[in-house]
Amino acid sequence: MKNIIVDVKNMSVRFGDFVAVRNVSFDVASGEIFGFLGANGAGKTTTIRVLCGLLPASSGTVIVDNVRFVPGRENQIKKKVGYMSQRFTLYDDLSVRENFDFVAALHQLDEDIYLLRRQKLMDFIGFDSDLRTLVKNLPSGIKQQVALCAALLHDPKIIFLDEPTAGVSPRARYRFWQLIQELARDGKTVFVTTHYMDEAENCHRIALMRAGEIVAIDSPYELKRKTFGDTMFRLRPKVLNPMWPIPDVVDVWQPYGMTYHLKFRDGVDVARQLRRLRRDWDIVQITPSLEDVFVRLVEGKNR
Numbered sequence: 001m002k003n004i005i006v007d008v009k010n011m012s013v014r015f016g017d018f019v020a021v022r023n024v025s026f027d028v029a030s031g032e033i034f035g036f037l038g039a040n041g042a043g044k045t046t047t048i049r050v051l052c053g054l055l056p057a058s059s060g061t062v063i064v065d066n067v068r069f070v071p072g073r074e075n076q077i078k079k080k081v082g083y084m085s086q087r088f089t090l091y092d093d094l095s096v097r098e099n100f101d102f103v104a105a106l107h108q109l110d111e112d113i114y115l116l117r118r119q120k121l122m123d124f125i126g127f128d129s130d131l132r133t134l135v136k137n138l139p140s141g142i143k144q145q146v147a148l149c150a151a152l153l154h155d156p157k158i159i160f161l162d163e164p165t166a167g168v169s170p171r172a173r174y175r176f177w178q179l180i181q182e183l184a185r186d187g188k189t190v191f192v193t194t195h196y197m198d199e200a201e202n203c204h205r206i207a208l209m210r211a212g213e214i215v216a217i218d219s220p221y222e223l224k225r226k227t228f229g230d231t232m233f234r235l236r237p238k239v240l241n242p243m244w245p246i247p248d249v250v251d252v253w254q255p256y257g258m259t260y261h262l263k264f265r266d267g268v269d270v271a272r273q274l275r276r277l278r279r280d281w282d283i284v285q286i287t288p289s290l291e292d293v294f295v296r297l298v299e300g301k302n303r
């Protein structure tokens with residue numbers, strides 16, 4: 001039986017008349033890497049802020065790490081969760097050590113526990129600069145990793161990462177995801193939002209959000225399978241001006257660099273269409289990408 005660490009039922013968040021999160025329900029298992037994917041304004045940050053006790057839900061029930069949210073008692077949860085926010089992470093003008101000191105004081109950690117954990121976390125990310133280095137002088141990738149450590153200093157079972165890799169290099173993103181996977185292997189639960197589809201592939205499960213609602217929630221594999229079956233093709237032109245597929249038979253026609261992803265409508269004689277297209281295109285059947293799923297379920301609509 002899976003151990004549920006986040007349990008959300010019929011949660012809504014309203015700002016005045018505006019509904020930022022509308023009646024969402026989901027759970028997250030202990031040790032899971034759970035991704036939140038959605039366009040800007042979909043309600044990802046708002047959801048995270050509720051789960052971290054920074055914002056009360058307008059309705060619904062929320063339980064995180066056995067704490068049931070009661071209005072006015074959100075504070076209890078702050079001690080149990082780690083949170084790396086979208087913008088504010090570390091104090092730029094303080095050193096790495098001063099930042100950690102500050103977080104340790106905030107959580108009222110004993111000195112010896114604090115120093116031990118700090119060392120462990122520095123080893124975890126392989127930090128080899130001086131702890132007196134000012135945060136603003138760190139490369140952005142390292143800064144991100146230090147911010148992750150700061151969020152882990154009080155040893156929460158679950159950590160919320162809101163677009164943790166925005167604005168860092170692909171190499172640093174890769175490294176950051178290695179760390180996330182290591183945390184999950186150690187039993188931590190990681191709740192992460194991202195804009196990057198390749199990153200989302202690393203999640204055990206993903207919730208796709210659109211306009212405050214969760215439109216799909218599943219593993220990357222199941223999301224692709226359920227959305228597209230095994231009927232997607234990649235086409236690469238063989239000639240300069242290739243003959244296009246007939247619009248009437250096309251469900252998805254999406255450019256990917258020099259190639260296109262194609263899915264026919266249901267009921268189309270696929271073999272016959274492919275025969276026609278093969279004169280001008282190299283065609284292979286492919287597993288759809290998460291990007292395909294995202295475009296289908298999330299984009300093309302408002303918000």
Ligand SMILES: Nc1ncnc2c1ncn2[C@@H]1O[C@H](COP(=O)(O)OP(=O)(O)O)[C@@H](O)[C@H]1O
Pocket residue numbers: 015018020038039040041042043044045046047
């Ligand atoms: N404090 C607030 N007051 C009013 N509207 C807000 C507030 N916070 C967020 N919103 C609105 O709620 C919607 C969802 O925002 P957010 O959760 O930040 O989306 P995401 O993180 O998915 O980009 C947006 O339309 C945003 O403008």
Ligand SMILES: [Mg+2]
Pocket residue numbers: 041044045046086162
């Ligand atoms: Mg956000």
